[in-house]
Structures are given as C-alpha cells and as structure tokens.
Amino acid sequence: MLVRQICNKRCVVIEEDAVVASALKKLEAAAIPMAPVLDEQQKIRGVVSLEVLRGAAANRLLANTPVAGVMSEDFLSISDDASLDSLWELPTYYLVVMDSQAMPWSIVTKDQIGGSLFRSIKKRADQLENVLEFAHNGIIGINKEGVVTVYNRAAEEIIWRKKKDALGRHLSQVIIPQGLLDILETGEVQLAHKFTVEYANHIRTYMTHRTPIFANGEIIGAVGVFQDISEIEAISNELNSVKQLNEELRTIIDASYDGILVADAEGVVHRVNGAFERVMGIDAKDILDQPLDKAVDNISTTIVAAVTTSKKRQSTVVERAGSQLLLTGNPVLDKKEELTRVVINVRDLTELNELRSQLEQSEELTRRYHSELNELRNQLMEEKGIVVHSAKMKKVLDLVLRVAQVDSTVLLLGESGVGKEIVAKVIHANSKREQGPFIKVNCGAIPENLLESELFGYEPGAFTGASRDGKLGLFELAHNGTLLLDEIGDLPLSLQVKLLRAIQDREIYRVGGQQPRLINVRIVAATNQNLEEMRQKGEFREDLYFRLNVIPINIPPLRERKEEIVPLVKKFKNHFCEVYGLERQLSPEVTDCFWHYDWPGNIRELENIIERLVVTSRFQTITVEELPEHLQVKGRNGSPGLNLSGIMPLKDAMLELEKQLLSQALKEYGSTYKAAQALGVNQSTIVRKINRIKDEFGIDLNVNS
CATH class of the missing domain: 3.40.50.300 (P-loop containing nucleotide triphosphate hydrolases)
Known part of the structure; x- marks a missing residue:
C-alpha cells in the first residue's frame, strides 16, 4: 500500500511567523488535523498539529506567539509513492508527503500508518482465513510445541473432530498418525505421504504433504495439508484391474494356437496375434490400423463383409500356400445390437487332418488288437x-x-x-x-x-x-x-x-x-x-x-456271472458222458433251476452236481425230480421259465423270452449299458426292446441308462 492512498485531502501551510491564534483558525477552517510550517524560503521547518495549537491558544501568554515556538521539528519529508511498510520502519512520528513539484501535499503520522497497516494485515488475514476455511483440502497447523493453531472445515470432515475440540490442543489429542510432529524434529518436507483412516466401518485414503514453518532460521511450527484420494484410489485400482484384464486378454490371445484378427465395423485392423502372423505369413506391423482390403487379402475382407451384413457367425475353408485354412468370423455387438468389432479366427486344418488320419489309423490298430485279443482269448478257452x-x-x-x-x-x-x-x-x-x-x-x-x-x-x-x-x-x-x-x-x-x-x-x-x-x-x-x-x-x-x-x-463267484452257467453245464455234461460212456440230456426246467440257484460252492459244486446227475439218472433226459431238494426249491422260487400250455405263435414266444431275459439282465446289472454288454447287443437295441415290451405288455421295466 502507498502513502498517497491514506492521504484524504491536500493540507494547508502555516508561515513560521504566524501567531498561534491565526494558525488555529486556519486549521479549523480547513478541517485538517495538522499542517507543515514553512520559512520565508518556503522550506519546511516543522509540523504543528491542531491539538497543539488549541493547547497553546488556551494559554493567553502563547496565543499571540509565533507557531515556530510550538511546532515539532521531528518530521521527515517523503514521496507520495512511498510504501507504508517502508515508512513504518522510519524513526520519526510526522511524515510530510510531497507532491511532484516538491510541495507539501499532506501529513501522516506513525499512528495513521500503523492503523492502515493493521487494517490491511487484518484484511489479508481474514482473506487467508477464508481461503483456509473453505479450501477443499484439510489443513492443520501446529506451533513448535505441537499445539494445533490452524484447523479448517475440511479437516473437520477428514478427521471427524470439531474445530473447537482441536484448536489449542496437542496434536496427539487430535489426529493419528502424528507424522506432523516428526517435522518439528527433522525440519524435512514430507510430500505425498499416504495413509488410511477407519471410522464407523468406513475406510478412507488420504494424501498428506507436511511442511515445516521457519522464522529467522528456526522452526516455529509445521503445517499439514490432507487430500481425500479415496475416489482416486478406487479409480486407480479399477484402472489397474482393467490394465491387468487387458494384459491377460492380450496374453491369452497371443497364446492361442489359432490365428486371431480383430477388426472394426469398417474393416480396419486393430489387433492380431502371433499365430495369425504365422499362419497367414503376414507381419503385424504391416497391417495394424490398416483396412483389411489393403492389409491382408480378399479372403479376410469377404468374411468381414459377410459378418457385417448378417451380424452372425460366418465360416469358410480356403487353400493358402499349400495349407487348408478354416476362417471363422464372429460379430461383437454392443447393447444396441450395433456391430462394433469383427473377430476372425484362423485355424490351420492341415495338421488337424493329419492328426485325424493318425487317429483313424490308431483306432484301426486298436480294433485289430482287440480282435486279436478276442481271438487269443477264444483260442485259450478252447485249449484249456x-x-x-x-x-x-x-x-x-x-x-x-x-x-x-x-x-x-x-x-x-x-x-x-x-x-x-x-x-x-x-x-x-x-x-x-x-x-x-x-x-x-x-x-x-x-x-x-x-x-x-x-x-x-x-x-x-x-x-x-x-x-x-x-x-x-x-x-x-x-x-x-x-x-x-x-x-x-x-x-x-x-x-x-x-x-x-x-x-x-x-x-x-x-x-x-x-x-x-x-x-x-x-x-x-x-x-x-x-x-x-x-x-x-x-x-x-x-x-x-x-x-x-x-x-x-x-x-x-458263479452267482455273479450266470451267463456261464449254461455253457458250463453243457461242458461238464459232455465231459462226463464221454468219460462214462453215457448219453444224457437236461430238461429246460433243470437248466432253469441251475440258473436261479446261488451256487455257494461255485463251479466245483456245479461240476459235482452234473457228474452225479449223469451217473445216477435212470433216463436219458434228466428232469427236475432228479435234482437235489435245495436245487428244486430254488428253481420254483425263482423267476418262471418260458412255460407253454399249448401252441402259440413263434413271434409271441420270442417276445416273451426277450421280456424275461431283459428283466433278468436289467435286474442283475442295473443299467441298459451293462445289460447290453452281457447280452452281446448294442445299448440302443436294449432300449428299443424295452419300449416294445412296454407297448406290448404294458410293463415298464423302469431302469437307468
């Protein structure tokens, strides 16, 4: 601020030989508090104030004396563009402000300068207080004893402590962490220090800058500025996640053995992987950000055009450089079903065809080995x-x-x-x-x-x-x-x-x-x-x-492989008939009893029973009555055989036999797949016959597949 800014109006001048009474009237008429006193050469001799003149005029002895006797010679002449800050340092009380013609313009005192400076400083302090109070960032200031001296509104929201409860208290009673106290000891600036605060199940992240305050080379305090960066942290974390996902996507695309090209709806190439370069024989840098019709060839361009038109997957097989390639274009649509990208997948079918051929050869070898194994098994069974x-x-x-x-x-x-x-x-x-x-x-x-x-x-x-x-x-x-x-x-x-x-x-x-x-x-x-x-x-x-x-x-045990009972019976019967020179046959009812018996003695028991029947039977055909009692009971309590009371169509008899066989096989093995294996047919045949039995007899065998 300049001194001219506090000068209200031009002052009057008093001649040094003027008496006190006339000088008083002149100042009162001009309504100014003081005036300079000039000599005959119009040079300033001193300064006289209205208050001094009134005091002297009250004394009849001094009223008619010259003003030179009551004026103050403690003054300095100053320019009207002098700053108040510089004038405050001057040792004199009265300062005569000179105009551009070096004539007295006004007089100011140290009191006026101090008052003006105080009002200016207070105004600036109020402005600074408002700036601090309404700053978005929290601000805390402490003195050298660690007592909080500055605490704004944002700090209240960040620290969850009212200003009245913070000011005048030691920092340790106001906030944690207390890194600001360390600044008083080290005098070092701490920038971008991050910390978290948890309050009422909410976690917030803050960034703080801590700075020491110096005066005359000594630390007199410190200030901390806090910024809530929780949202920024969340955005940063989300951005990092997006970057990570993008990197994973890039890695996955590059790791694909199939070639991948990504183009936009206009056919401009945005991304290709290494496999695409390998399969198509094209360098990625030559086609990125280029239209497909200029970058690749008509093959890819045709696929993109077809996908763009139909917005559906399109595929084609082409020959290129002696290789057979499968190109598949897939559309990428936004929420409005608008096409945004086209992804072209290129697969080299040459190697796949070779693998298919090798697989067919392997399957053929497997079938051959399986056939040879069955032949070896059959040969072994015949020999042994x-x-x-x-x-x-x-x-x-x-x-x-x-x-x-x-x-x-x-x-x-x-x-x-x-x-x-x-x-x-x-x-x-x-x-x-x-x-x-x-x-x-x-x-x-x-x-x-x-x-x-x-x-x-x-x-x-x-x-x-x-x-x-x-x-x-x-x-x-x-x-x-x-x-x-x-x-x-x-x-x-x-x-x-x-x-x-x-x-x-x-x-x-x-x-x-x-x-x-x-x-x-x-x-x-x-x-x-x-x-x-x-x-x-x-x-x-x-x-x-x-x-x-x-x-x-x-x-x-034999009860778990009943399919072998009839062949074993036939084998043992033929053997003992040959050994003993006899001819014997077993009635179907006897075979049925054998089928439903549990055979705790297994094959050895079966062999002994057959030998006994062959030797002891009185007739050529062995009947149920000749069986041991326990075999007869088991046979009657088991599922009945195919008993005919008279002549019936062969078709009906075969259907009845199928029903009994299927029912027994499904009951024993629990699934159509295993039953099909046991009966030596395909699973589909079993399912078809089950449905037929349901239609013909109304019987649901109710089995699992």
Missing part, C-alpha cells in the same frame, strides 16, 4: 476248456493275460470253487515260464510239522525218519517255473516269516541246512479268506500280506 461268457470274467481274463507277461507276484482272491487254480495255470501257460514246472501246494492240507519240509526240503539226517539222501522242497522243484500256494490264509505264522524271506531274497534254507539255495520261482498265491481282515486281527503277517498283494485278482 475255460468258459468265459460274462463281462466280469472277460475283464478278469484280460487282466490275467496282461499280468502273465511279467514276473510280479499275483494274489488270487475268490470263494472256494470259483476256479482259482485254473486261473493260475492260465497265468503260467501264458508266461515266459511256460516251459518250466507248475507246482501246486495246498497250505491247509499238509500238517504244520510237515509243511516246512515240503516247501523247503531237508538235508540228509535232518530229523528222525528223514531220508538219508535228503529231499528237494517244492520251491526247488518249481525252479524256473511257477509255484501256486493255494489256501495261503491257512499258512502257519511260524512259516510265514520263512516264506517272506524266500520271496524277498529268492533263496531258501533246507530244514537242517546251513547253506542258502538260490531259487527262481514266480509266486502265485490263492485264498478264499479275507487276508486284509486277518492282517488287522494279527492272524496274518502284515509284511507278507503286502509282499503277496502286488497284483490282486478277484475272481467273481
């Missing part, structure tokens, strides 16, 4: 007299033939009479040891005191009654062959340790012998007992169990 008609036994036989090729220990599990010994012989006959011996020992049929010498042999004179030449054990007799340990569950615990050592070390010690004897024997163990349960009860050694249970093969 094995009857395999059920799906379960076919799986068992397939596993047996695969296992036979290696020397792994096999554990045959199944009820008594299911044919474990026959399976063991099949394993031996189809192994690399087929030229070697096949030795069987029933561990439950030999007394415990003799079993050790039977298995491992003995040296001459090993015990009383021993042969003077000693004896070979079954392990030695089975050297280079197969040893079947039947009923392994009956092996005494005392011998289980020696058997384990023989299997692990491939050597044995004869009874009474000191030298080990090397053996090369494949072990096949068999049992109708639950070895797992015996192991848990401590009745069978755990280490031996795991050594034997390398390849377990479960042989299903």
Whole structure:
C-alpha cells in the first residue's frame, strides 16, 4: 500500500511567523488535523498539529506567539509513492508527503500508518482465513510445541473432530498418525505421504504433504495439508484391474494356437496375434490400423463383409500356400445390437487332418488288437476248456493275460470253487515260464510239522525218519517255473516269516541246512479268506500280506456271472458222458433251476452236481425230480421259465423270452449299458426292446441308462 492512498485531502501551510491564534483558525477552517510550517524560503521547518495549537491558544501568554515556538521539528519529508511498510520502519512520528513539484501535499503520522497497516494485515488475514476455511483440502497447523493453531472445515470432515475440540490442543489429542510432529524434529518436507483412516466401518485414503514453518532460521511450527484420494484410489485400482484384464486378454490371445484378427465395423485392423502372423505369413506391423482390403487379402475382407451384413457367425475353408485354412468370423455387438468389432479366427486344418488320419489309423490298430485279443482269448478257452461268457470274467481274463507277461507276484482272491487254480495255470501257460514246472501246494492240507519240509526240503539226517539222501522242497522243484500256494490264509505264522524271506531274497534254507539255495520261482498265491481282515486281527503277517498283494485278482463267484452257467453245464455234461460212456440230456426246467440257484460252492459244486446227475439218472433226459431238494426249491422260487400250455405263435414266444431275459439282465446289472454288454447287443437295441415290451405288455421295466 502507498502513502498517497491514506492521504484524504491536500493540507494547508502555516508561515513560521504566524501567531498561534491565526494558525488555529486556519486549521479549523480547513478541517485538517495538522499542517507543515514553512520559512520565508518556503522550506519546511516543522509540523504543528491542531491539538497543539488549541493547547497553546488556551494559554493567553502563547496565543499571540509565533507557531515556530510550538511546532515539532521531528518530521521527515517523503514521496507520495512511498510504501507504508517502508515508512513504518522510519524513526520519526510526522511524515510530510510531497507532491511532484516538491510541495507539501499532506501529513501522516506513525499512528495513521500503523492503523492502515493493521487494517490491511487484518484484511489479508481474514482473506487467508477464508481461503483456509473453505479450501477443499484439510489443513492443520501446529506451533513448535505441537499445539494445533490452524484447523479448517475440511479437516473437520477428514478427521471427524470439531474445530473447537482441536484448536489449542496437542496434536496427539487430535489426529493419528502424528507424522506432523516428526517435522518439528527433522525440519524435512514430507510430500505425498499416504495413509488410511477407519471410522464407523468406513475406510478412507488420504494424501498428506507436511511442511515445516521457519522464522529467522528456526522452526516455529509445521503445517499439514490432507487430500481425500479415496475416489482416486478406487479409480486407480479399477484402472489397474482393467490394465491387468487387458494384459491377460492380450496374453491369452497371443497364446492361442489359432490365428486371431480383430477388426472394426469398417474393416480396419486393430489387433492380431502371433499365430495369425504365422499362419497367414503376414507381419503385424504391416497391417495394424490398416483396412483389411489393403492389409491382408480378399479372403479376410469377404468374411468381414459377410459378418457385417448378417451380424452372425460366418465360416469358410480356403487353400493358402499349400495349407487348408478354416476362417471363422464372429460379430461383437454392443447393447444396441450395433456391430462394433469383427473377430476372425484362423485355424490351420492341415495338421488337424493329419492328426485325424493318425487317429483313424490308431483306432484301426486298436480294433485289430482287440480282435486279436478276442481271438487269443477264444483260442485259450478252447485249449484249456475255460468258459468265459460274462463281462466280469472277460475283464478278469484280460487282466490275467496282461499280468502273465511279467514276473510280479499275483494274489488270487475268490470263494472256494470259483476256479482259482485254473486261473493260475492260465497265468503260467501264458508266461515266459511256460516251459518250466507248475507246482501246486495246498497250505491247509499238509500238517504244520510237515509243511516246512515240503516247501523247503531237508538235508540228509535232518530229523528222525528223514531220508538219508535228503529231499528237494517244492520251491526247488518249481525252479524256473511257477509255484501256486493255494489256501495261503491257512499258512502257519511260524512259516510265514520263512516264506517272506524266500520271496524277498529268492533263496531258501533246507530244514537242517546251513547253506542258502538260490531259487527262481514266480509266486502265485490263492485264498478264499479275507487276508486284509486277518492282517488287522494279527492272524496274518502284515509284511507278507503286502509282499503277496502286488497284483490282486478277484475272481467273481458263479452267482455273479450266470451267463456261464449254461455253457458250463453243457461242458461238464459232455465231459462226463464221454468219460462214462453215457448219453444224457437236461430238461429246460433243470437248466432253469441251475440258473436261479446261488451256487455257494461255485463251479466245483456245479461240476459235482452234473457228474452225479449223469451217473445216477435212470433216463436219458434228466428232469427236475432228479435234482437235489435245495436245487428244486430254488428253481420254483425263482423267476418262471418260458412255460407253454399249448401252441402259440413263434413271434409271441420270442417276445416273451426277450421280456424275461431283459428283466433278468436289467435286474442283475442295473443299467441298459451293462445289460447290453452281457447280452452281446448294442445299448440302443436294449432300449428299443424295452419300449416294445412296454407297448406290448404294458410293463415298464423302469431302469437307468
């Protein structure tokens, strides 16, 4: 502010020889508080105020004296463009303001300057206060003791503390964190410091700038400016998510083995992946941001045009550089169903066609191998007299033939009479040891005191009654062959340790012998007992169990593979008729009884029953009356056979037979798929016949697919 701005009007001048009374009248007439006193040369001699003149005029002795006697010589002459700030530093009380002609214009005092400066400073302070109060960012100021001196309205909203509760308090009682206190100690500026505040289950993020306040080189306080950046953080996080998704999308597109090109509705290329460059033989930088008709060729252009017109997927197969390519264009529509992008997918069918050809060749080989396997299975059944008609036994036989090729220990599990010994012989006959011996020992049929010498042999004179030449054990007799340990569950615990050592070390010690004897024997163990349960009860050694249970093969009982009952009956009947020179036939009712019987003794029981019937029957045709009582009861309580009371059309009889077969197969196997396998037909045939039975008989067999 300049001094001329506080001068109200031009002052009057007083001659130094003028008396006090006349000078007083002149000032009162001009209504000014003071005036300069000039000498004869019009130079300023001093300053006289209205107050001084009034005081002197009141004194009759001074009223008619010259003003020079009461004037003040404590003054300075100043220019009218001098600033108030500079004048405040001057030592004199009266300041005479001179105009451009160096004539007195006005007089100001130190009091006037101070008042003007105070009002100016107060105005600026009020403006600053308003700026701070209405600033969008929160502002907190503290003095060097850490007491809050500045606290605006935005700070209230950020810190959730009223201004009246913050001003005059130590910062530690107002806000956390208290990093602003650290500024008082370090004097360093902290910019862009981020922190979060949680209040009433709301979390807000703020950015703060902390700055020290210096005066005369010393820290007198600090100010912190807070900005709520929660929305910015949310936008930033969303932007980062979009960037991440975009990067993932780019990575996925680039990782695609198929070529991908993205164009807009006008056909301008926006993105291609590396596979597109490879398949089409085009560099991406040559086609990006270029129209398709100029960048690629008519092939892609045609696809884009077709998709743009139809807004539907379009595909075509073309030949390019000796390769067969499948081009597929997919439209990308916005919410208004307007086309925004066209995505072209290019797939090289050349390699796919080669893979298809290889797959067809592989399937052909699989069919050939499957046919050869079936032929081998049939040949094996013919040679060994094995009857395999059920799906379960076919799986068992397939596993047996695969296992036979290696020397792994096999554990045959199944009820008594299911044919474990026959399976063991099949394993031996189809192994690399087929030229070697096949030795069987029933561990439950030999007394415990003799079993050790039977298995491992003995040296001459090993015990009383021993042969003077000693004896070979079954392990030695089975050297280079197969040893079947039947009923392994009956092996005494005392011998289980020696058997384990023989299997692990491939050597044995004869009874009474000191030298080990090397053996090369494949072990096949068999049992109708639950070895797992015996192991848990401590009745069978755990280490031996795991050594034997390398390849377990479960042989299903005859009641679970009834498809083999009739073929087995035929086989046994023919065999015993040939052995005994007899001719016998079984009535259909007998076969039906066999079908519905559970056969707890399995194949062995069936074989014994057939032999008994062939030998004891008095007639050529064996009837139900000749069957044992338990077989007759089971047959009558089972599902009835096809009983005819008279002549009926063959078509109806066949339909009745189909109904019974399907009902039995579905009941036993639970699904049309498994029933179809058991009956040797396609699943679709089973479903068709079920529907026919429902139409003809009104019977819903109600099965799963």
